[in-house]
Amino acid sequence: MKILVPFKRVADPENANKVKVTGAKIETAGLEWKPNPFDEYAIEAALRLTENGTNTKARLGEVTVVTFGPAECDQTLRGALATGADKAIRVDATDDQLDGVIVARALAKIVEQVKPDLVVMGKQTVDSDSNQVGQYLAEFLGWPQITFAISVKNDGGPALEVVRVGDGGVQKVKVTLPAVITVEDRIVNSASVQSAPTPATHKYQDGVRFAPLPAIMQAKKKPLEVKKLADLGIDTTPAVKYQSYEPPPARKAGVKVKTVQELVDKLKNEAKVL
């Protein structure tokens, strides 16, 4: 199976409260670049689908990661290659040239070139929080989309059985490839993803895998292709415009109570919520 995983770097989400919001922009200077967590989960899911869980050294498929951005994004791509991805593509572009729709159009072109059986990607990036690229991409390709996936199993046939989160419950679907799947964090739980050769009883370690040192060295030799956004021949007119930004409203400082009884008194008489 050939899988394409789109990948974005974001300002350190653990410190998202340190972004500086001015009227004109959101300043992330001083925050480290990190891979979008949901994209890391997507890579982990893609790797699990292209290996036997009991022998992860032997690759049984191909995972290509693709990102959009300046040359410094190569470092993020090398990180993905070190964890096990086979190939990488960077579409050279600056952030102000891109929005979700442009990225989806560009990805549709990359899909034409790479010809994957499946696109696996994070359900959203945690900077813009838009949750849209996978859905746009699926429509541009005319492929089915399965969003918010928490489990993907391949029994060896041409279809995948996917569990996705719905409102008030979970939905089970069977999807015949090619398709776009966007993933939740639970996709990296120990038994969430199962490739055809992986025994049903196999349990992975929870979470995403880390690259051992030799793999980091080897990753430097894996193919990393650079393409130009302009060469993809897509419409790059932005569909939306951000006019201004503002910080969230501040909450007034709270108080510490000493006992449960004091808490209940405050809730009843001060906040009047009981």
Next chain:
Amino acid sequence: MADILVVAEIVEGQVKKATLSAITFAREASKALGGGFDILAIGLGVEKLAGELGAFGAKKVLVADDAGVKDYVTERFAPVVAAAGKAYGVVVMTATTNGKDLAPRVAAKLNAGYAPDITGFKGDGGKLVYKRPMYAGNAFGWMTVETPIQVVSVRQTDFAPAEPSGGASAVEKVAVSADKAAEQVQFLAFEMVKSERPDLAEAKVVVSGGRSIKEKFMDVLAPLADTLGAAIGASRAACDAGYAPVELQVGQTGKVVAPQLYIAVGISGAIQHLAGMKGSKTIVAINKDPEAPIFQVADYGLVQDLFTAIPELTTAVKAAKG
């Protein structure tokens, strides 16, 4: 000006309350645009909901009632919305799981830009400017959609549910069609989480727990939640560890809640969790770690071990409520 189309969210034959928030947006936005709004209902048997949906002042209720849309499959719903939506200026969906799944696909079909998960808007000379949270709620952007048709999803917690205004909208049947890609998708099952408790997104009180409660998650929280008539929520860590079902996750990438009272039990307060509950009116944090970041957003903080505090609180709340 162009009219607005609201896509109702219907689950198991019932109009989800999130739809009423989307109607509130449509009512206000149609005033700013100087037009009206219609409502689209999709699903098998939804024709019988036309009366209920027709009481909110919409010009028309469009009904796509067909066995082909019995279960929610994106590739069967999106073409129905897009076919109806091309006659409108703004197509509105709920920012629920299914709404977020559907809206961008509809937008792609309509060559439209998309304003996701909006929490507010203003009319600027006949043009809508949308407000939406970014960076886990640590920034808000004001944005416009520059395409002839605009697609929007509305965050339920930021628009009050619409009250019926009386009257009856005209009912019009619309045909259904499916994407070719629908042939690749076989719906197997929807497993609803049956609960006697209120819906997380709609509850007035939410009791939410963290990973530190461990296996006894429900045993510890249920008596307090039931005493308060509350919904139960959970941190991402509690869900990831399997202590709580994933549908209960509150946060940037889970459910966004804004109840009258939010009680965070053993939750440290990671940024992505705060994004899902910071809009709550009164926040209580109970955590034995006095340095937990959750205390920075809490109106009332109690530094105590949750395993002693929660049973005690349950008893005290019972007494206080008489």
